[in-house]
Amino acid sequence: MKVAIFYFSATGVTHQIAQEIQNNLQIQDSNDPIIVNMFNILYPSVQAKSVIFSDYDVCFFGFPVYAGRLPRIAEEWFLKQKGESCPCAMFFTYGGRLLENANQVTYHLLTRANFRPILSAEFLGRHSFNVAKGWKLCEDRPNAEDFHIAREFSQKAIELIRNPEVHFQINMDDFHYTPAVLSTSTQRSAFHPSRFGEGCSMCRQCEIECPVNAMNADTGEVHLATCLQCMHCVSICPDHVLKIDDVTEKFPNFMNRWHLTSEIVAKKQSLFYSSYPEKKMLLASENQHRNNTIHFFGEKI
Numbered sequence: 001m002k003v004a005i006f007y008f009s010a011t012g013v014t015h016q017i018a019q020e021i022q023n024n025l026q027i028q029d030s031n032d033p034i035i036v037n038m039f040n041i042l043y044p045s046v047q048a049k050s051v052i053f054s055d056y057d058v059c060f061f062g063f064p065v066y067a068g069r070l071p072r073i074a075e076e077w078f079l080k081q082k083g084e085s086c087p088c089a090m091f092f093t094y095g096g097r098l099l100e101n102a103n104q105v106t107y108h109l110l111t112r113a114n115f116r117p118i119l120s121a122e123f124l125g126r127h128s129f130n131v132a133k134g135w136k137l138c139e140d141r142p143n144a145e146d147f148h149i150a151r152e153f154s155q156k157a158i159e160l161i162r163n164p165e166v167h168f169q170i171n172m173d174d175f176h177y178t179p180a181v182l183s184t185s186t187q188r189s190a191f192h193p194s195r196f197g198e199g200c201s202m203c204r205q206c207e208i209e210c211p212v213n214a215m216n217a218d219t220g221e222v223h224l225a226t227c228l229q230c231m232h233c234v235s236i237c238p239d240h241v242l243k244i245d246d247v248t249e250k251f252p253n254f255m256n257r258w259h260l261t262s263e264i265v266a267k268k269q270s271l272f273y274s275s276y277p278e279k280k281m282l283l284a285s286e287n288q289h290r291n292n293t294i295h296f297f298g299e300k301i
């Protein structure tokens with residue numbers, strides 16, 4: 001069996017989940033060994049590659065949630081793909097706030113490109129903005145439990161592609177897809193990376209690896225309209241001179257605005273499901289939830 005995992009990962013969380021899925025599938029002891037190829041579409045060279053999806057038995061698509069949807073470049077990448085009815089499972093990583101429309105946007109893009117979605121999952125991960133002084137969300141995620149869910153999710157996806165009776169439901173009522181647009185900001189925000197101080201060795205890695213070609217290594221500034229604020233350049237800078245602002249004062253406002261406390265965030269769990277959002281069917285952590293009314297493909301477990 002051939003499996004591909006296409007994902008976008010700027011600060012490593014989505015990559016960690018993708019890797020757990022890959023490792024879990026590759027160790028399956030079966031007569032039909034599973035070969036898993038991974039592609040991080042953060043890299044411009046990977047974005048440019050044309051993919052023949054009919055070469056794969058199933059694909060996984062994994063994205064960090066950015067402002068309740070996908071990184072803009074991931075949406076643009078999808079618009080160029082032809083799914084050829086390839087079954088696929090989607091997963092999201094998020095920094096403890098919300099998924100909002102990420103499921104609907106991805107479902108729309110997948111079905112439009114002729115993929116066949118079968119399962120979805122969400123995983124807690126340390127927030128990309130933790131690179132800033134004063135921002136602390138999900139610092140210890142993904143943890144062992146999140147990885148456990150990732151293994152169960154990958155297992156379930158393989159089981160489901162062999163089952164033609166899969167009923168995958170995303171509620172698309174009142175959802176209208178509007179393409180992601182470039183930012184109109186003309187002023188640098190606290191979350192735009194910038195070079196601070198001396199010490200840049202001019203390795204240009206930030207410029208080379210920027211997923212949207214927004215970084216100018218000569219000036220140490222990003223193009224404000226195109227920068228995704230994904231924090232990739234900040235997290236890979238070997239000289240630690242690329243930074244975003246100290247957001248110590250902004251962080252409490254953010255937490256209040258979204259009604260979050262560290263206790264609320266710590267209680268959030270990774271899950272996978274075949275229906276979203278109002279009948280979120282929990283297919284994982286079954287032991288923990290056995291006493292709740294949770295349905296497994298319509299049957300009580």
Ligand SMILES: Cc1cc2nc3c(=O)[nH]c(=O)nc-3n(C[C@H](O)[C@H](O)[C@H](O)COP(=O)(O)O)c2cc1C
Nearest residue numbers: 009010011012013014064067068095097125127128
């Ligand atoms: C620009 C931007 C917007 C984000 N928006 C959200 C959000 O709406 N909800 C949320 O919970 N996390 C949000 N996050 C946090 C990321 O989804 C999370 O940290 C993710 O796991 C990072 O994945 P990566 O390390 O693979 O890049 C955002 C991060 C960035 C950079």
